Amino acid sequence: MAAVLQAAALLMGSQTDIKRFRLRSALRSAPVRNEGFFVVRTNGRLSTTSGVMPRRAKLIPNAVAAKADTTTTASSADSKPGHELLLFEALREGLEEEMERDPRVCVIGEDVGHYGGSYKVTKGLATKFGDLRVLDTPIAENSFTGMGIGASMTGLRPVIEGMNMGFLLLAFNQISNNCGMLHYTSGGQFTIPVVIRGPGGVGRQLGAEHSQRLESYFQSIPGLQMVACSTPCNAKGLMKAAIRSDNPVVLFEHVLLYNLKERIPDEDYVLCLEEAEMVRPGEHVTILTYSRMRYHVMQAAKALINKGYDPEVIDIRSLKPFDLCTIGNSIKKTHRVLIVEECMRTGGIGASLRAAIIDNFWDYLDAPIMCLSSQDVPTPYAGTLEEWTVVQPAQIVAAVEQLCK
Amino acid sequence: MAALRRLSLSSIPPLRRIVSRSFSSASNDDQTLLTIETSVPFTGHNIDPPSRSVETTPKELLTFFHDMSLMRRMEIAADSLYKAKLIRGFCHLYDGQEAVSIGMEAAITKRDAIITAYRDHCIFLGRGGTLLEAFAELMGRRAGCSKGKGGSMHFYRKETNFYGGHGIVGAQVPLGCGIAFGQKYCKDETVTFTMYGDGAANQGQLFEALNMSALWDLPVILVCENNHYGMGTAEWRAAKSPAYYKRGDYVPGLKVDGMDVLAVKQACKFAKEHVLKNGPMILEMDTYRYHGHSMSDPGSTYRTRDEISGVRQERDPIERVRKLILSHELSTASELKDIEKEVRKEVDDAIAQAKETPMPDPSELFTNVYVKGLGVEAFGADRKELKSVLP
Numbered sequence: 001m002a003a004v005l006q007a008a009a010l011l012m013g014s015q016t017d018i019k020r021f022r023l024r025s026a027l028r029s030a031p032v033r034n035e036g037f038f039v040v041r042t043n044g045r046l047s048t049t050s051g052v053m054p055r056r057a058k059l060i061p062n063a064v065a066a067k068a069d070t071t072t073t074a075s076s077a078d079s080k081p082g083h084e085l086l087l088f089e090a091l092r093e094g095l096e097e098e099m100e101r102d103p104r105v106c107v108i109g110e111d112v113g114h115y116g117g118s119y120k121v122t123k124g125l126a127t128k129f130g131d132l133r134v135l136d137t138p139i140a141e142n143s144f145t146g147m148g149i150g151a152s153m154t155g156l157r158p159v160i161e162g163m164n165m166g167f168l169l170l171a172f173n174q175i176s177n178n179c180g181m182l183h184y185t186s187g188g189q190f191t192i193p194v195v196i197r198g199p200g201g202v203g204r205q206l207g208a209e210h211s212q213r214l215e216s217y218f219q220s221i222p223g224l225q226m227v228a229c230s231t232p233c234n235a236k237g238l239m240k241a242a243i244r245s246d247n248p249v250v251l252f253e254h255v256l257l258y259n260l261k262e263r264i265p266d267e268d269y270v271l272c273l274e275e276a277e278m279v280r281p282g283e284h285v286t287i288l289t290y291s292r293m294r295y296h297v298m299q300a301a302k303a304l305i306n307k308g309y310d311p312e313v314i315d316i317r318s319l320k321p322f323d324l325c326t327i328g329n330s331i332k333k334t335h336r337v338l339i340v341e342e343c344m345r346t347g348g349i350g351a352s353l354r355a356a357i358i359d360n361f362w363d364y365l366d367a368p369i370m371c372l373s374s375q376d377v378p379t380p381y382a383g384t385l386e387e388w389t390v391v392q393p394a395q396i397v398a399a400v401e402q403l404c405k
Numbered sequence: 406m407a408a409l410r411r412l413s414l415s416s417i418p419p420l421r422r423i424v425s426r427s428f429s430s431a432s433n434d435d436q437t438l439l440t441i442e443t444s445v446p447f448t449g450h451n452i453d454p455p456s457r458s459v460e461t462t463p464k465e466l467l468t469f470f471h472d473m474s475l476m477r478r479m480e481i482a483a484d485s486l487y488k489a490k491l492i493r494g495f496c497h498l499y500d501g502q503e504a505v506s507i508g509m510e511a512a513i514t515k516r517d518a519i520i521t522a523y524r525d526h527c528i529f530l531g532r533g534g535t536l537l538e539a540f541a542e543l544m545g546r547r548a549g550c551s552k553g554k555g556g557s558m559h560f561y562r563k564e565t566n567f568y569g570g571h572g573i574v575g576a577q578v579p580l581g582c583g584i585a586f587g588q589k590y591c592k593d594e595t596v597t598f599t600m601y602g603d604g605a606a607n608q609g610q611l612f613e614a615l616n617m618s619a620l621w622d623l624p625v626i627l628v629c630e631n632n633h634y635g636m637g638t639a640e641w642r643a644a645k646s647p648a649y650y651k652r653g654d655y656v657p658g659l660k661v662d663g664m665d666v667l668a669v670k671q672a673c674k675f676a677k678e679h680v681l682k683n684g685p686m687i688l689e690m691d692t693y694r695y696h697g698h699s700m701s702d703p704g705s706t707y708r709t710r711d712e713i714s715g716v717r718q719e720r721d722p723i724e725r726v727r728k729l730i731l732s733h734e735l736s737t738a739s740e741l742k743d744i745e746k747e748v749r750k751e752v753d754d755a756i757a758q759a760k761e762t763p764m765p766d767p768s769e770l771f772t773n774v775y776v777k778g779l780g781v782e783a784f785g786a787d788r789k790e791l792k793s794v795l796p
Contacts, residue, residue, distance in 0.1 A: 106590065132590060138620070140613035143579035147617065150520075150583020153568055156590060177573055178580060186561040186569065187552035188773040223774050246776035 082265040088258040090232035091121045094239035095159065097268070099129055102157065105243055106133040108148045109161030118163050119199060119258050145171035148194055149178045149248075157193045157243060165200030165252065166212035179248045180223035195242040197251035201292055201342055202390050204256070208378035211386075215319050216348045218250055226319040227273055228252040228291045232262040234317060237271030245273060252319070254292045276323035282312035285336040285400055288327060288353060290316045293340045293391060300396035309400060319349055327353075328361055335366040336403050340391055345373040370399050437463060439733060443668035444725075450650050452657035452686070455675040459667040463735040465511065466726060467744075469666050473503040473723045474745050476527040478752045479536060480696070483526065483543060486756065487700045492543045495572075496557045498696040499527040501664075504722035505630055505690045506531040508669025509598060513677060518588070520568040520581040521600035523558035524630075524694075528600070532567035534560065536755035541762050548762040552769065566595075575601060575608030578627065582614040585625035585685075596624040596677050604635025606649045615685065619656050622684035626676045627653075629689045630663065636698040637707045650689035657683075663690030664720040693720065 085093070099105045106129075107113075107122055113136040116123035126134040137144040141162065148158040162168040168175065175196065182190050202211040218226060225247050229235035235253070242249035279294065280301060289297045294315045301311050312330050316323060331337055337357060339350040350371040357369055372391045379389055440458050447454035480500040486492045499506070502524070509519070510531045521528050526539055534550060542549025543557055551559050551570075560570040568584060571577040581599025588595050605611065606629050618625050629649040633640050640647040650658030657679070661672040669690065676686050693716045697704025704713070730736050 132621075135621075138613070138616060140610075140617065143582070143610045143613035143617065146576060146579025146610065147583035147586055147614065150568070150580035150585075151587040151590070152583075153580070154518075154584050154587030154591070156587045173573055173576055174579065178571070178576060182569075183776060184773045185551055185555040185559040186563070187550065187554055189551070189561050189563040190568070191776050193776075225775070 082263045084261060084263045085232060086258065087229075087232045087235050087253075087260045087262075088119050088121050090236040090262075090264060091229075091239050091253070092123065092125070094236035095122065095243070096125060096128070098240055098243040099125070099133065102243075104155060105157045105159065106135065106151075107159045107161065108135045108137060108144055108151075110137055110139055110163050112136060112161055117161070119253075119255075121258075122161070141167050141170040142174060145196070146174040146178065148196075149174055149182070149192055152192045152194045153182070153190045157195075159195045159197060159243060162196065162198035164210055164212075164255075165198045165214045166209055168196065168198060168214065169212075169217070172217070175218065175224070175248075175250075176221045180221040183223055183247075191246050192248045193243075193246045194248045195239075195251055196248070197239075197242075197253060199253045199255040199258070201252075201254040201256065202374070202379055202386065205381055205383055205386055206255070206379075207381050211379035213343045213348075213374070215252060216343050216351075219320050219349060219352060223248065224320060225249045225273060226252065227317055228254075228319055229317070230254070230257065230291050230294045230315055232260060233264045234271055234277060234315075236264060237269055238273065238317070240270045241273045244270065249273065252291060256292055257295075274318045274321060274323055276326040277315040277317050278326065279313040279315050280311065282310040282334070284310045284334060285312065285338055285403055286327070286330040286334045287311050287313045287338045287340060287396070287400070288316050289313065289340040290319065290349070291342060293342050296391060296393050297340050297396055300393040300400070303393065303397050304400055307397075307401075309404060311400060316353070322353060322356055324356060324360055327357065328364075331357065331361045332364050335364055337365065337369045338396070338399055338403055339369065339371040339373075340396055340399075341371070341373050342390060343373055344376050345371075346376050348373050367403055370403055372396060372399055439463065439466070441667055441729065443662065443671065444665045445662045445668075447668070447672065448650070448660040450648075450653070450658035450660075450687075451655070452659065452679070454659055455671055459671045461667060461670075463730075463733070466730055466733075466735060469507055469511070470723065470726045470730060470741065471744050471748065472507050472531070473666070473726065474748045475536075475751065476500070476503045476506070476530055477723060478745075478748050479526065479530065479539065482752050482756060483540075484696065484700065486540075486543065491760070492557065492700075493545075494556055495523065496543070496700040497524040497698065498700070499524050499694070501695040501716070501721075502630060502632060502690075502692045503527055504666040504669055505600075505628070505663050505692055507722075508666040509628075509673045511666075511670040512673035513596070513598070515565040516593070517595045517677070518566040518568055518581075518584045518597040519600065520577050520584060520597065521570070522574065522577055522602060522605065523570070523572055524602075525558070525560045525570045529560040529562060529567060529570070532562050533565040534562050534567070536752060537758055537762075540756050540759035544759055545764065546759060546762040547765045547769070548759065552773075553765045554769065554773070575605040575610055577601065578605070578608070578611045579614040581627075582618045582623055582625050582685075585618065585623040586621070589621070589623055594681060596626055596680050598626050598628050598673070600628045600630055602635065603629060603631040603633060603640045603647070603649060604638070604643065606631075606652065607635075607644055612652075615653060615656060615687075618685040619653075624680050625685045626673075626680050627685065627687045629687065630692055631689055632692050632694045634694075634698070634707065636702065639707065648689075650687050653685075653687045656685050656687055658687040658689065660689045660691065662720075663692030664716075664722045664725065666722055666726060 111118055112122040113126035113131055113134045145160055148160040151158050179192055182192055200213055227238050229238045242251050287297050297313055301313055304311050312334055314330055339353055341350045343349045350373050354369050354371055375389045380386055439461050443457045446457050477500050480498040487496045506528045538550040542551055545553045547553050551561055558572040578599055578601055581597050585597040631649055635643050650660045659672055662668045672688055676688055680686050727741055
């Protein structure tokens with residue numbers, strides 16, 4: 001009982017290192033969610049039940065309910081919080097840890113083994129785990145994706161890499177019919193715990209066929225889960241969660257984000273696949289974004305703050321299913337939504353998200369939902385043209401200004 | 406000796422047989438071993454074919470007769486059910502090809518895996534599926550093997566390693582090679598039989614998968630059930646080289662008479678031994694389907710009725726086993742008739758039972774889309790567990 005009260009007091013008051021909370025979105029009370037509930041289990045076995053979470057409660061970083069600076073965990077953590085690495089290294093770390101933890105995890109893809117991966121995500125893994133676990137395939141996306149799915153039916157947990165997401169279009173039949181649907185059509189007999197990952201998105205003048213955004217094509221496949229990582233921190237967490245999930249997960253990485261550097265925790269962590277990330281809390285407008293556009297939005301946010309706006313930026317991360325809880329709570333606060341995405345305008349993630357928001361939160365909107373997406377054109381090679389196919393920070397600033405008029 | 410009495414039906418090529426057993430006119434016991442020659446020799450590609458002499462027992466032959474009759478009866482019953490509109494959508498029937506399934510099962514264990522395309526009812530039965538599960542699934546009932554959510558083209562049986570049941574032509578071949586990869590990875594010493602048709606033999610993903618299987622010595626046997634028609638297109642109109650067993654090039658192949666259950670058994674046994682040591686192999690089963698491609702195809706617009714009845718008279722797998730049994734006096738004609746009656750009753754009972762089972766509950770629409778309804782246990786670096794349950 002004493003532990004419960006102490007923990008509750010800490011929930012109300014403690015504001016420790018902000019960095020710790022970038023790992024998860026802040027817990028919010030959920031008055032509209034009748035059935036959902038958050039269960040936070042500390043080592044002291046505190047568990048809160050539905051709806052009784054105080055507003056804006058932050059998670060206790062320390063397991064021990066005592067003053068932060070007296071515990072050894074806190075002090076050692078504060079002085080040297082984590083290690084710095086690049087996004088592709090974070091992905092590799094996540095993958096390596098999962099491969100060590102579970103011998104059934106294997107990697108299948110082109111040039112993932114001896115070459116080390118075209119973006120170095122699997123570098124060194126073949127020497128460590130052997131050629132069977134980090135399998136170099138010939139250039140046959142359709143069939144090696146099929147092989148990965150077949151292997152997962154026997155119990156393995158393959159991570160299938162498409163060298164570029166666009167190449168996975170060749171495997172669309174396998175991904176749609178076999179990957180997404182086998183669990184259903186077999187009446188639950190077979191599970192397909194694959195992770196399909198690869199870089200997509202518009203790069204630096206890579207040309208039309210190598211700058212595709214497949215989120216929109218895969219989003220209607222039932223049975224599939226889709227996530228998009230954007231920082232080294234969430235890349236590692238999402239990679240681990242995707243591997244541990246029994247559902248097929250498509251992990252979208254971005255070509256231009258592989259060299260982002262960030263400090264991530266030393267300890268083990270796994271992020272929630274269905275959860276969105278609160279990047280910057282605010283009051284005036286909710287900006288929903290994912291992957292590379294997060295950085296354009298943050299750039300625009302700097303300009304907006306100078307102009308006196310207070311945008312709330314959410315990195316939705318989970319593209320299928322949407323985290324309507326976090327998104328909804330934000331809309332209820334700000335009443336204005338701007339979606340910024342790199343997908344095409346027609347039939348993109350933004351289009352679906354708009355529909356989902358209108359269905360669920362229409363009464364809370366004060367203005368029409370604005371959606372900034374890429375133009376419905378093949379990505380041109382010329383640099384200036386390519387810049388104009390993607391949403392730029394200046395356009396985001398203009399959109400927010402219009403929205404908040 | 407009575408056993409050498411010639412058979413009366415004149416249009417069949419004489420069955421050559423070498424009988425080696427102890428003298429006993431009504432022998433049904435397991436101890437006797439019969440050595441029977443297959444109807445035609447095997448043809449090999451890059452491999453020495455196995456011997457034509459197959460060992461079998463009276464019990465096995467009678468089991469073959471019973472099981473094949475069961476499958477034949479099931480498919481014909483499915484035909485009537487379809488016409489009575491109890492089975493909807495697509496229904497691809499396997500009658501004529503029963504020997505492939507039965508012969509394969511006789512050569513392997515339930516730990517070996519089989520994967521096939523949409524003509525899967527009999528293979529499901531061969532893998533240990535029950536008639537009730539099959540008919541219930543065809544009629545879309547909850548008691549079906551896939552809970553009514555799969556249908557004719559999606560029969561699966563995980564316990565006995567039957568991986569389905571796939572609608573898209575050729576897509577099951579990479580899956581099958583993946584299953585073999587899993588078997589090799591886990592060092593199971595089992596093999597995968599990946600079945601496809603002569604129509605699917607022209608799919609690119611087949612060659613891709615074959616290349617990879619050969620590269621990594623995967624224990625997979627690609628079985629081409631060549632019934633000579635890819636829906637309405639005859640094999641000579643679809644394939645420049647209809648010698649499907651040769652298409653592996655560097656991968657050895659074997660051409661088998663798919664209407665002879667003993668030949669199929671021999672070939673599969675041979676293939677399993679070969680593949681566990683040497684990597685993949687292709688088996689081409691020369692077989693025939695009496696029905697059209699599916700129930701919406703009459704099956705007579707692209708082939709003559711004479712051809713169909715000719716094959717039925719000369720090469721029917723069940724008739725062949727019946728003649729074997731009768732010529733070796735393992736049973737009498739009336740006993741075999743009894744088996745057929747029994748089988749018919751079994752099928753009718755199963756259909757009656759399946760008709761009584763309920764349709765799936767509407768809530769079943771949303772089950773099994775995701776495993777465990779989404780969510781994996783997530784925790785942060787501070788080891789707090791955060792579980793969220795979405796509404």
